[in-house]
Amino acid sequence: MNKLAMIGAGAMGQAIAKGLVQAGLYKARDICFFARRIEILEGLKHQHGYDFATSLDELINNLEAGSSLMFAVKPQGIDQVLADMPELDPSILLISVLAGTKISKFQKRFPQNPIIRVMPNTPSQIMKGASGIAANSNCSEQNIKTVQAMFDAIGLAVVVEEKDLDVVTGLSGSGPAYVFLMIEAMAEAATKLGLNEEAAQALALQTVYGAASLAKISDKTPGELRVQVTSPNGTTAAGLDSLEKNGLKEIVFRAVAAAKARSEELG
Ligand SMILES: NC(=O)c1ccc[n+]([C@@H]2O[C@H](COP(=O)([O-])OP(=O)(O)OC[C@H]3O[C@@H](n4cnc5c(N)ncnc54)[C@H](OP(=O)(O)O)[C@@H]3O)[C@@H](O)[C@H]2O)c1
Numbered sequence: 001m002n003k004l005a006m007i008g009a010g011a012m013g014q015a016i017a018k019g020l021v022q023a024g025l026y027k028a029r030d031i032c033f034f035a036r037r038i039e040i041l042e043g044l045k046h047q048h049g050y051d052f053a054t055s056l057d058e059l060i061n062n063l064e065a066g067s068s069l070m071f072a073v074k075p076q077g078i079d080q081v082l083a084d085m086p087e088l089d090p091s092i093l094l095i096s097v098l099a100g101t102k103i104s105k106f107q108k109r110f111p112q113n114p115i116i117r118v119m120p121n122t123p124s125q126i127m128k129g130a131s132g133i134a135a136n137s138n139c140s141e142q143n144i145k146t147v148q149a150m151f152d153a154i155g156l157a158v159v160v161e162e163k164d165l166d167v168v169t170g171l172s173g174s175g176p177a178y179v180f181l182m183i184e185a186m187a188e189a190a191t192k193l194g195l196n197e198e199a200a201q202a203l204a205l206q207t208v209y210g211a212a213s214l215a216k217i218s219d220k221t222p223g224e225l226r227v228q229v230t231s232p233n234g235t236t237a238a239g240l241d242s243l244e245k246n247g248l249k250e251i252v253f254r255a256v257a258a259a260k261a262r263s264e265e266l267g
Helices: 012-024 038-048 055-061 073-082 103-107 120-127 141-152 160-172 173-192 197-215 224-230 235-245 246-265
Strands: 004-007 031-034 070-071 091-096 115-119 128-137 156-158
Touching: 004 012, 012 031, 012 120, 012 141, 012 156, 031 038, 031 055, 031 073, 038 120, 038 173, 038 235, 055 091, 073 103, 103 115, 115 141, 115 197, 120 128, 128 141, 141 156, 160 173, 160 246, 173 197, 197 224
Parallel strands: 004 031, 004 070, 070 091, 091 115, 128 156
Antiparallel strands: 115 128
16 A cells, blocks of 8 residues: 555544554554644654654655545644645545544545545544545545545444435444443442442443444344343343333434434534
């Protein structure tokens, strides 16, 4: 693969770089970071061997045709970055992980370039991310495959249309927080029912971790696994019956829909 230039060296930029090197898609020295605090870039070079540029011009002028340029700054900083950027070779693949920032913003500035927008989530930081990726019409199949491989390296990437990235935001983007709330709720319920807090928290967390891990490696769907562990009139049936009667599916639907609506508003 050609080199990768990365604008932004924060949590997400570093997580992606780490995944790409671990997966063998890039050598650390072929990833070149740019951010404003040079001391951070020097630290990353010292610790991980990434290259860095001391200006946007230097970063971009060193990019060969067909390389990739990733934007991993906060959404509120992107206008300044785009304004400061020199012209680009039209073969350079632009990749953005900025939440809520449309492809059209990049396309206005670089109308000829292939552009891919990615919605990753926070578990990407530990290589267990779930990302939706959407491409503009300048992208080739190869461009899309390249970016899917990059985000598969830090979890799982699914190709969608850009209009669907708001649902992806409501599902996998905000989803980790829903699961954290579920863990809290399960632990609090057990504490209220008499279990000590430490045991309740440990068991709630391990239950969600174990169930998700089992569902991930199983050839059965989550629905089939649920049926398999539910004996008629048993304890699990009693718990599930209560969740269903109290409208769990409707509650979850409303949560995903509310996050989707907020994502549309912010976009
Ligand atoms: N963290 C996540 O799990 C997550 C999940 C989904 C999407 N995202 C998206 O990923 C993007 C990055 O998030 P993050 O959590 O990595 O943020 P972060 O930790 O705050 O990092 C932002 C990076 O951008 C650099 N930066 C800011 N302004 C810049 C400029 N004008 N020129 C060059 N570099 C600049 C910052 O360094 P300097 O201040 O030194 O320049 C820093 O290295 C965001 O747009 C966010 O929406 C993140």
